[in-house]
Amino acid sequence: MKISDIQTEIKEHPLLTQLFVRVIQEDGLSGIGECWWGISPGAEGGKQLPANSQVLPMISTIDNILKPLLIGEDARQIEARFQQMVHYAYRYGIEGILSCAISGIDLALWDLAGKRLQVPVIELLGGQAKEGVKAYASLPPFRDSERIRQETERAMACGFQGIKLHEHNPDMAGLVRDVAGPEMAIMFDVNGHFKLPEAIDVAEALMTHGVFWFEEPIWPMRDHDAMARLKEETGITIAAGENEFSQEGFYQLMQCGAADYIMPEITKIGGLTAGKKLTPLFELFNLPLSPHSFRSGPALYANIHWALSTENSDWLEIPWLPEGYSFPGGVSIPELRDGQVTLPDGIGLGLSIT
Numbered sequence: 001m002k003i004s005d006i007q008t009e010i011k012e013h014p015l016l017t018q019l020f021v022r023v024i025q026e027d028g029l030s031g032i033g034e035c036w037w038g039i040s041p042g043a044e045g046g047k048q049l050p051a052n053s054q055v056l057p058m059i060s061t062i063d064n065i066l067k068p069l070l071i072g073e074d075a076r077q078i079e080a081r082f083q084q085m086v087h088y089a090y091r092y093g094i095e096g097i098l099s100c101a102i103s104g105i106d107l108a109l110w111d112l113a114g115k116r117l118q119v120p121v122i123e124l125l126g127g128q129a130k131e132g133v134k135a136y137a138s139l140p141p142f143r144d145s146e147r148i149r150q151e152t153e154r155a156m157a158c159g160f161q162g163i164k165l166h167e168h169n170p171d172m173a174g175l176v177r178d179v180a181g182p183e184m185a186i187m188f189d190v191n192g193h194f195k196l197p198e199a200i201d202v203a204e205a206l207m208t209h210g211v212f213w214f215e216e217p218i219w220p221m222r223d224h225d226a227m228a229r230l231k232e233e234t235g236i237t238i239a240a241g242e243n244e245f246s247q248e249g250f251y252q253l254m255q256c257g258a259a260d261y262i263m264p265e266i267t268k269i270g271g272l273t274a275g276k277k278l279t280p281l282f283e284l285f286n287l288p289l290s291p292h293s294f295r296s297g298p299a300l301y302a303n304i305h306w307a308l309s310t311e312n313s314d315w316l317e318i319p320w321l322p323e324g325y326s327f328p329g330g331v332s333i334p335e336l337r338d339g340q341v342t343l344p345d346g347i348g349l350g351l352s353i354t
């Protein structure tokens, strides 16, 4: 069953543009994936760039490098397609944009395989290892206590038993604790904002609020030794991994002993095929897979299939949009059962995108 076309589609959004990738086989059946492509202009206080300009290199990589490679190849041989892309991309530098582009195509191939065989993707991964996985609402950066209070209350009303903040001020964790009570798991993500001495001060403040984990505490995020020193100094629980791309990177992260929760981003690492190759590491190091998700669509749904097929999964990130916004791909966040995400209905990834 040959691949006849690969198409990209920008789903524009003021906060969270998505890039969908559709792989079409010769009989017209298609699967859908998505790529991580960057952060919104100005999201880090930087320059305002033209809208969606950061998506264009990803589209060009797919259209000009990967698509010509794959047209006419067998869509059923996902591992072979993955290896074909990796071997070709290796000469450009396999991490970064190329790995994100490969991820989008790979996710679409898995969705397509499920649709072709009329089964959910999880059956192709070996079936369910568990019925559900705990989920937390991942709030975007607000830097505004009133909005954090409002969105925390909205997330609680949806049944979330975990709230993640993307703030720098540890007092915001105290605010969530006051609003949500003693049982709420609070995750605090600074996206590598601090150097070690500041991170130690922040960790100590977070611990007074009973924060569940401190995520990507240190710049650069790959400074595993500094994370290990932070852990040794403060004893705080650390989550990291969304900026690792390779098996080697994850091996080193797990081996250094700094991170308690490992957070691969499936639209960066190479999709489900790459995820499958990481799964044994979670068993080897006895560490939890806590998938990183910041968009609702093929990536989130692929993460659900991966997490539910993995015994060692614990805590799934659910992207949370402020009141008045919806996800550009039209995929809402899944309903929770007792604070857990369960398997979506349907074949493939279970998305109803046509």
Ligand SMILES: [Mg+2]
Binding pocket: 189, 191, 215, 216, 242
């Ligand atoms: Mg994060």
